[in-house]
Structure formats: structure tokens, C-alpha cells
Amino acid sequence: MLHVQLGNQIQNVDLLVPISNNKKTKMKNSNLFTTTIILLGVLFNMNITYAQTASGRIIYTTIEEARPAPKSMNGVSFQNGMFKARLETDNSKSPFNKATGVCENWLVPGENGNAFIHGVCIFADPDGSTFVTYSSSKAKDKSSTIHIKGGTGKFLNLDGTGTSSKTLPLDADLKVDDCCMSTWKIKYKM
């Protein structure tokens, strides 16, 4: 063994490694491999579990008595308003299609014309099964990150996340009393 040259016949050198050492190395590799798989599993857990997708638009209708108005109270200034809302999905068979409900938006003035916006909506489908969505963003963000959570009935275990566009002007097919709309796309499980 002493005459084996370095760099020559690696396979032979490998064979000279005592069996116990070889086992230890394999065990170490196996442990590291398992750890890596577990960590990867945890990291991608969200994407694996949020297997379903939905997209569409949300249309807001002004509630006259709850029009957004600037307020100042207990040291803070804000503007909050309540709207009726309805969902239209790109896939008409989506469980979220034609859900209706109520949304409240909070707008808190920020620096340099930016503002913090927080929105919460409660929706129910025609069966009365309910779910909640909420989002937080700044006025200058291009989109909002939304969260969707169940709920009752078919939405009991609903959990998901996605994005929604900033409020857009109304499409031509919408009603006169509809104030505004935004598009949205989510990944969810239920």
C-alpha cells in the first residue's frame, strides 16, 4: 500500500479505505442528504400546498353613507371607506365566482406623497359560505400582496396568497354606481 502513487488509480485507493470509514462517510452523506430534503421541503411547502389558482377582478360599489372621508383621531390621521364588492373570475367554475360582500379600505398618509393602504373584505358565495381577504401595501407599490382565509362551509380550510392590481378605472361593461375595480390572482388550498 505504501507504494501506491498519489493521483494514480483512485479506484484502488478507494478500495484501501477501511470498510468502517466508508460506512461512516456514507452515513454522513445520507444525513446531509436527508437534512437537505427536509429543508427544501419546508422552503417549498407553501408552493406545494397552494396547489390551486384563481384569477379575476373585484368590482367595488360605493356605499354613499360610508364614502371615504379624511379623519383625525387620537393622534393619527387617516381615511377609511366601506364598499360593496363582487368577484368575477376568469374561470366561471371557480368557487370564488360571483361571491359578494363588503370591503373596507384604510388609507394613512405617508411621506413624499406615499400612503399606507390596508384593505379587508368579507365575501360569501351564493351558498352563504364565507371567506376573508386582506392586503397591505403602499400607494406607490405596483401591486398589493393579498391573503385569503376561510371561512365557513366550503371555504372552511381556505388558505392562500396572491397579488392584486392597484385600483383601475371601470371597464365599459360595469354599472354606473360601481366606483372602481382591480384585477387579482391567487394560489390557494381548500
Add this chain to the structure above:
Amino acid sequence: MIMKNLKFSTFSFFLLSLLLQVNYSFAQSAKGQIIYTTIEEARSTPKSMNGVTFRNTLTKARLETADKNSPFNGVTGVSESWVVPMGDGNALIHGFSVLADKDGDTFFVYFTSTRRDKQNTVKIKGGTGKFMNLEGSGTSSKAERADTGIKEDCCMSSWEIKYKM
């Protein structure tokens, strides 16, 4: 073999770092109480509208922290909670607060939980002034009767957060 082990170790370390990044970056902590004061004209009443039933309540709020030097000590603001019945006495709750310190610097707190959860997972976000880059998360207890001795204080909960700013 050594190279393979090294690669596995590096990769595992990288993944661990990613996983623990949130805890590393939220290096500061704070805890205390949030006390809610009833606003008579915004008392909670059940509503039914556009297919959904809910109850929303607006209250004044103030924070008291265990560490009197905390930037969150003595801040005041407004909170709104939404309660949506889920049946069997359970309900989905969403809470949102806008708070400002004496300098007028603002930040926001929000959570979503169910009535049966033992505690709420809260998110805290800036904001303006010193709270501009504030970001953190933590827990708050369920609201309980306030023991402040002030008649208008309706309820309170204790909270604990990790944050960066």
C-alpha cells in the same frame, strides 16, 4: 467524497440561513399592552350587507411597553376589528391599528385569527419618520377586560414582537 460533503454542507447552510433569515433580521424585541377605549358612536353592532354578516368596531388605542424607553411606549391611535361568524360560536377576526408616537411618526399593526385561537399572530409595519422601515411580527393575547381603572377603557391585550427599524 470530501468535495461532496462540502457541497452538501454549504447547500444545507445556505438553506438554513434562508429559513432563519426572518429571525436574524428581526433583531430587536418589545412587549407590553395595548389598551382599547370605546368610541361611543362607533360601538360594535351586527351588520348584514351584500350577502355577508359581520360586526366591526372602531376604538381608540394606546400602547404601554414593559421598557419605558421603547419607541412604542405611549403611542396612541385607532383600531378597528372585524368579526365574521363562522358557526359553532367560532368567528374569524381581523384587526387593524394605526398608531403614532408623540413626534407624529406612524406605524400599523394587523392580525387575522379565529376566536378559538389561543393568541393572534400580529404583523407590524412602518410607517413614517423613525418608523419608516419598521417591520416585524409577534403575538398578542386575546382581548380581555381592561384593569386600568379608567371607565372608558373597554379592553386590553398583551403583546410581544420582534422587529427591525
